[in-house]
Amino acid sequence: MKESNSKEKHFENITMNEILVAFSQKYHGHFFKILEALREKERLTNKDIKLYLEDVEEMNETILSDKYPSPLKEIPNPPFVLYYEGNLELMDKKGIQISLPVDEENYHRCFFALEENNGQMDYCIGVEDESDLSFVVENFIERNPHYKFVDYSKSKEMGNSLV
Structure with missing residues (x-):
């Protein structure tokens, strides 16, 4: 029986x-x-x-994950990885896609889901490019000061990245 070298064993774990x-x-x-x-x-x-994995800071789900929102699987070109903040389960119920223009040729797709619950606005905001998430979340919350959003910053600080 041939033993595999350590590089092969390591690759098998990926x-x-x-x-x-x-x-x-x-x-x-x-x-x-x-x-x-x-x-x-x-x-x-x-x-x-x-x-690359060490650089990941945001919570995420891949299209292969059981937790990946099923409505996103139905859209053309679904994100391979959804980086998100908030309550991911809302995406299965109320998710919508918005395209934000970056310039004349490029845009970023963002995915939003909102649900008011006991006077607070629960949300999930997802993006395809991890580097966009903080900007999108901050801008969305700042542009909607009339809502009292659930604070997900504590779960973010605890390092709940899924990968």
Whole structure:
């Protein structure tokens, strides 16, 4: 019986979810670039994957996850990885997609779900590019001062990133 070397064993421990997150980090959530990398069977080294995963700061779910919102799977080009803040379960009930223009050729898709509960506005805000999340959340909350939003900053501080 041939034993595999340590590099092979390490690679065996890397999940497809982790590979998707690594590609998402590398390509800033750009659906078609990630799709092309997967089609072309682009290889990332274990070291590259580890470095990309270490950079992840936000909670996230990949399209392969059981927790990934099912309505997002129904849209054209769903995010391979959804980086989010808030109550992810709301996306299954009330999620909507908004495209925010960055310039004339580029846009960022954002996903929102809101639900008022006992005088507080519960929410989930998701994006494809992790680096957009803080900006989108802060702007959304600042532009809607008439709502008392649930404070998810404590769960964020606890490091609840899923990958």
